[in-house]
Amino acid sequence: MSGVRRLGARWRRRRPLRTRLALAASAAVALVAVGVCAAAFFVIRYELLHQLDLSLTQSATRVIQENRGEGPQVVAGECRYLSAPACAQIVPADPAVDPGEPYPLPVSPPVREVAAGKRAPYYSNVSRFGQPLRMLTTPFGDGRALQVALRADPVEKGVRQAAVLLAGVGGVGVLLAGLLGYAVSRAGLAPVARLTSTAERIAATRDPRHRIELPAGPPGRQDEVTRLAASFNTMLGELEQSVSSQRRLVADASHELRTPLTALRTNAELLARGDRLTPAQRERASAALGRGIREVTGLVNDLIELARDEEPLPLLEDVRIVEVAEHTVATARTHWPQTPFLLDVGAGAAQAVRPGVPARLARLLTNLLDNAAKFSPPGTPVEVTLSTYGSGGSAGGLELTVRDHGPGIPAADLPYVFDRFYRAEAARALPGSGLGLAMARQIARAHGAELTAGAAPGGGALFTLTFGPQEPPRGGGQ
Numbered sequence: 001m002s003g004v005r006r007l008g009a010r011w012r013r014r015r016p017l018r019t020r021l022a023l024a025a026s027a028a029v030a031l032v033a034v035g036v037c038a039a040a041f042f043v044i045r046y047e048l049l050h051q052l053d054l055s056l057t058q059s060a061t062r063v064i065q066e067n068r069g070e071g072p073q074v075v076a077g078e079c080r081y082l083s084a085p086a087c088a089q090i091v092p093a094d095p096a097v098d099p100g101e102p103y104p105l106p107v108s109p110p111v112r113e114v115a116a117g118k119r120a121p122y123y124s125n126v127s128r129f130g131q132p133l134r135m136l137t138t139p140f141g142d143g144r145a146l147q148v149a150l151r152a153d154p155v156e157k158g159v160r161q162a163a164v165l166l167a168g169v170g171g172v173g174v175l176l177a178g179l180l181g182y183a184v185s186r187a188g189l190a191p192v193a194r195l196t197s198t199a200e201r202i203a204a205t206r207d208p209r210h211r212i213e214l215p216a217g218p219p220g221r222q223d224e225v226t227r228l229a230a231s232f233n234t235m236l237g238e239l240e241q242s243v244s245s246q247r248r249l250v251a252d253a254s255h256e257l258r259t260p261l262t263a264l265r266t267n268a269e270l271l272a273r274g275d276r277l278t279p280a281q282r283e284r285a286s287a288a289l290g291r292g293i294r295e296v297t298g299l300v301n302d303l304i305e306l307a308r309d310e311e312p313l314p315l316l317e318d319v320r321i322v323e324v325a326e327h328t329v330a331t332a333r334t335h336w337p338q339t340p341f342l343l344d345v346g347a348g349a350a351q352a353v354r355p356g357v358p359a360r361l362a363r364l365l366t367n368l369l370d371n372a373a374k375f376s377p378p379g380t381p382v383e384v385t386l387s388t389y390g391s392g393g394s395a396g397g398l399e400l401t402v403r404d405h406g407p408g409i410p411a412a413d414l415p416y417v418f419d420r421f422y423r424a425e426a427a428r429a430l431p432g433s434g435l436g437l438a439m440a441r442q443i444a445r446a447h448g449a450e451l452t453a454g455a456a457p458g459g460g461a462l463f464t465l466t467f468g469p470q471e472p473p474r475g476g477g478q
Contacts, residue, residue, distance in 0.1 A: 019185075026174075026181030033173030037166040044162040048155045049134075053123055056136040060148045063088045064140060072099050072144065079104055079128050079149055091115055093143040104128065105147050111137050115145035125152065132156060195229050198236075208240040264292045316355045321398060321467075324358060325386055328365040332382075336373040339382055346387030352398045354467050356447045364443040364451075367436035368402045368463050375406035375461065390469060398467040405460040409453060417453050 063075055067090065075088040089103050093115035106126055113119035114137050121138035126149070135149040198210050211233050267289040271282065322345055329341045372382040383403045390396040409417060418441045437453075444451040449467045456462035 021185040022178075022181040024181070025184050026178040029177030029180060030174040033177060034170050037170035037173070041163055041166050044166075045159045048158050052134050052150060052152060052155050053136070056123070056134060056148050056150055059088065059150070060136055060138050060146055063146060063148060072097055074099070074101060074104060079131065079133060079151070088146065088148045090140055091145045091147060093145070105133075105135060105149055107147075111145050111147065114139055115143055117143075192228075195232055198232075202236070208236050208243055211236060260292050260296045264289065264296065267292065316357065318353045319356045319358050319361060320350075321352050321354060321361070321400065322350050322386055324361045325365060325384060325400065328362050328369060329384055331366065332369040332373065335370070338378045339373040339376050339380070341369065341373075342381050342383045344383070344385045346385070348388045348396075349386045349398065352386075352388060352467075352470075354398065354447070354470065360443050361447065364440045364465070365400075365402075367440040368465075371436055372402050372404035372406075372461070372463075376404045377406065380405040396469050398470075400465040402463045402465075403456045403460055405456075405458075408455050408459055409461045411455075414453060418451070 067073075067075060070090060072090050072092045075090065079087040087104050089105055091103065091107050091111050092098065093112050095112070105128065110119055110122070114121060117139065121136065124135050124137070126133045126135050128149075132152045133149040134152040134155070135147060137145055137147050140146040201210055202208055267285050270277070270285045271289065277285065325343060325345075329343045332339075332341050369382060369384070376382055383401075385399075385401045385403075387399055388396050389399055418437050420435060420438045441451045444465060447467075449465055452464050452466070454462050454464070
């Protein structure tokens with residue numbers, strides 16, 4: 001038995017889902033069709049036999065009424081014809097009282113028992129004169145029994161004709177069940193087939209731009225298969241965006257790394273011929289080589305962090321944003337001595353606390369300050385403002401702005417300032433890799449904040465870092 005089950009499971013695994021579904025639907029409909037035909041056959045057979053038995057009962061009643069008081073005799077002996085009653089005979093309980101002429105119908109011990117009142121009336125099937133007969137044996141009174149028989153071949157012929165007709169109907173029903181099962185499986189699994197072909201095409205071409213065609217209709221009335229296809233399309237969109245982002249990152253990284261690597265190779269080759277250089281030239285080449293190594297190292301570290309697509313957050317702690325701002329502003333003053341940095345902390349903002357990682361928040365602000373200082377003319381200030389908004393004081397919303405007085409961001413470049421490696425035309429001659437603002441936005445979103453860029457009133461660029469209201473602590477039990 002276990003071997004049969006294993007064989008059946010192996011057969012199901014080797015057959016397509018459409019075939020299995022079609023077979024299941026066809027089998028169910030075919031079973032119903034065969035069951036209905038079988039039930040109809042038995043009903044027709046019962047009704048035909050019941051009508052014959054009623055004719056025998058009526059014939060027996062008429063014989064009893066017409067031959068009341070008669071002794072054992074053959075009332076009608078022609079059983080070859082279809083007329084009713086064809087033959088009838090009165091049989092005594094005692095065989096010694098039988099008439100001289102032979103009975104045309106068989107007389108068995110159960111007939112004598114009916115005549116003696118020891119057995120109830122009954123129907124039986126016999127064959128006489130080469131014809132099938134249906135016979136009724138019933139009491140006649142005074143120790144006698146009456147036997148009445150009719151030819152049963154018309155009933156048997158009707159039963160055979162009904163069997164042939166219903167078998168044909170059942171066969172047509174099974175055939176229609178197969179066709180309908182195939183049509184139902186084909187229509188029901190059409191989205192699954194499209195999903196499968198799309199997945200196979202993507203696996204073969206490695207191109208996630210393909211989509212599954214969805215049937216028209218309101219979104220709220222889609223079936224499960226259509227929703228599966230829609231979810232697969234959404235997954236393909238995310239996959240396409242991820243693949244495009246990775247390809248763009250690789251292309252941009254290779255482009256950005258080409259220049260510093262060329263400079264490193266040039267300086268390394270130059271130092272390899274150090275015997276031909278003066279000490280001053282060797283020193284300049286060594287310094288250039290060191291700067292190139294630091295630049296490539298910083299670029300590679302930034303790429304590693306950005307390639308994660310998620311900001312790694314270790315154990316969070318409550319961070320006072322004003323302390324992070326003061327630290328980063330002080331550091332920026334040492335890195336950019338020709339640029340004044342002004343920090344203005346609004347009322348209530350000094351006590352504002354947000355969960356986060358101090359080092360990552362400091363990196364975010366450092367990138368904003370470096371970007372502002374890079375575009376600020378010498379001597380013009382970079383203004384940093386920390387303030388609260390909404391109700392709740394330090395527990396309300398928190399906003400930090402960084403404003404410079406440089407040329408500002410052209411309107412055409414605003415949608416792209418946070419893209420990786422994007423650099424406006426005015427910034428291509430300045431140092432940097434174009435990753436600072438992209439990393440700043442990634443850190444901001446990891447901390448539940450939003451970083452935006454815009455034009456400052458009176459000229460310059462304005463970057464705004466917005467934290468939502470601080471969630472109140474959850475109450476605990478007593």
